[in-house]
Amino acid sequence: MKRMLLIAVATLALFPIAQVRSQEKTIAERLGYPRDAKLLIVHADDLGVAHSVNMATMKAFETGLVNSGSIMVPCPWLPEIAAYARANPQADLGLHLTLTSEWTSFRWGPVSPKDRVASLLDKDGYFKLTESDAAASADPKQVELEINAQIERARALGIQPTHLDSHMGTLYQNKELFEVFLRVARREKLPVRVAKAWAARADYMSLALNPDDVYVDRVLDINPSVAPQDWGKFYSDALKKLEPGVTEVVIHLAYDEAEMKGVTVNHPDWGAAWRQRDYDYFTSDTFRKALQENQIKLITWRELGKLIK
Amino acid sequence: MKRMLLIAVATLALFPIAQVRSQEKTIAERLGYPRDAKLLIVHADDLGVAHSVNMATMKAFETGLVNSGSIMVPCPWLPEIAAYARANPQADLGLHLTLTSEWTSFRWGPVSPKDRVASLLDKDGYFKLTESDAAASADPKQVELEINAQIERARALGIQPTHLDSHMGTLYQNKELFEVFLRVARREKLPVRVAKAWAARADYMSLALNPDDVYVDRVLDINPSVAPQDWGKFYSDALKKLEPGVTEVVIHLAYDEAEMKGVTVNHPDWGAAWRQRDYDYFTSDTFRKALQENQIKLITWRELGKLIK
Numbered sequence A, B: 001m002k003r004m005l006l007i008a009v010a011t012l013a014l015f016p017i018a019q020v021r022s023q024e025k026t027i028a029e030r031l032g033y034p035r036d037a038k039l040l041i042v043h044a045d046d047l048g049v050a051h052s053v054n055m056a057t058m059k060a061f062e063t064g065l066v067n068s069g070s071i072m073v074p075c076p077w078l079p080e081i082a083a084y085a086r087a088n089p090q091a092d093l094g095l096h097l098t099l100t101s102e103w104t105s106f107r108w109g110p111v112s113p114k115d116r117v118a119s120l121l122d123k124d125g126y127f128k129l130t131e132s133d134a135a136a137s138a139d140p141k142q143v144e145l146e147i148n149a150q151i152e153r154a155r156a157l158g159i160q161p162t163h164l165d166s167h168m169g170t171l172y173q174n175k176e177l178f179e180v181f182l183r184v185a186r187r188e189k190l191p192v193r194v195a196k197a198w199a200a201r202a203d204y205m206s207l208a209l210n211p212d213d214v215y216v217d218r219v220l221d222i223n224p225s226v227a228p229q230d231w232g233k234f235y236s237d238a239l240k241k242l243e244p245g246v247t248e249v250v251i252h253l254a255y256d257e258a259e260m261k262g263v264t265v266n267h268p269d270w271g272a273a274w275r276q277r278d279y280d281y282f283t284s285d286t287f288r289k290a291l292q293e294n295q296i297k298l299i300t301w302r303e304l305g306k307l308i309k
Helices: A003-010 A016-020 A051-063 A078-087 A131-137 A140-156 A167-172 A175-188 A196-201 A203-207 A228-240 A258-263 A272-282 A285-293 A301-305 B003-010 B016-020 B051-063 B078-087 B131-137 B140-156 B167-172 B175-188 B196-201 B203-207 B228-240 B258-263 B272-282 B285-293 B301-305
Strands: A038-047 A068-071 A093-097 A164-166 A218-220 A245-251 A296-298 B038-047 B068-071 B093-097 B164-166 B218-220 B245-251 B296-298
Touching (some): A038 A093, A051 A078, A051 A258, A051 B258, A068 A078, A164 A175, A175 A203, A228 A285, A258 B051, A285 A296, B068 B078, B093 B140, B131 B167, B140 B175, B164 B167, B167 B175, B175 B203, B228 B272, B285 B296
Parallel strands (some): A218 A245, B038 B068
């Protein structure tokens, strides 16, 4: 979940249907919190990609300050994080449904048989490098087959997902893919990462959602315009200005060491040092104090999921 | 290529057909060397498995002391080593044909569509953990499909393999698999890792080989009975006692760091420290001097391959 969120953060307008329904209960109220409560999910993406990602995220979970994450089923380190999920059934772990393979020295492909999802693959048999290339050629039926296979594989390994989201936002790229995503999520009775704030971006986002769907008010993430030395300030400022309602802060954790440098070689954005900075901030006393000072309460996707009938 | 070689090292008897043909030219003579020349290929296995394996092996190649290696096409770090192969077309790189996925936290599956090679997979869709389990259930037709797919994928990525061998020796486990292996290798006109010394192990090894086939006299590798502090002594002693002819020493290189510790967790045999010890010995002045003192000449699979008509 990356580039797409840059747009999302920039578009904080409420979406038209939500305005009409302004007297309806907010998600915070549906969860039993006051309308003005500031609720936050601290969510680590990309579990299963690399040992470094798994180790840093599992360590961050121990602090209690990072309290949710999502797993990429097609990636080679899936068995390691699946073992963690089995040993920690209370952990708030979802699936980061994956249709792209964005690095260049290290790649992966589908869970389903390759000849049944040919529209998702590049000439080398891997998922495509970018979410736009992936969405442009993806046959929605093949997308549904593949994401169903990812969910099935996760459950077979003992992962009981609490939510679904989409790696690099591929499933938000057009109406057909978004509809597949929602249909699968409803069948699974799982909440998906959708923000009310995103509705201004595309009609299909608002039109496809039912009043009973569960979504967050906004998603917050950092972006490449923030200089490394301003990392903590960006997050601390965002927490100070946090609006009431449910916010998901989407972060990417790993250690700035050989493996992750290899994975992200020549890509400083979301690279190894980036992920170390996220790790350092979200496991820090600075972050813990910011939560206290701004009266922010951590919640999880598991709580949101309980709203689904 | 692991457990099986323990047996191979223990069985240094020449095989019956070779005895009958004792007046025929040796492989050394066919290569243009004197009959008593001591010729050595220093071969790093498992390229493509992990960043640490790739980095350590590429660094070792720079010394000139490690001069050959083979690539595991189904593994996630294939693109990194394929880029190296394209940039270094003179490198002696073969394919380490792969039908097993032996670690537990980090796994991989086939290149071909999963529903076409079901006999090779475990319930989670990965290759099986052991070479004996893999061989016991493998349909030889599906093996041929998969190893052909691995060769095709490698060539598509710009790898021009100089030889073929078999990860964990799966393709040597029974007659049917060995015949598939030889048939594919002959079609590709590539030499395979077969040692005359192995023929005592199974009739099908000697019977399947033609006089025109190219093989080494023996394969040497270290095994778990050697204590870490005796690592250098084991190799130096073996070099001192090296018999004339072509020997391939099969080694496993990586750094003893986080990624490789994660890959090989709970498996000290062929683990991260093991691979660091191999790296340390085979890039050392001790090894360079042992080659000089014992008048051992390094050769490659590329030279052997030129004997194939």
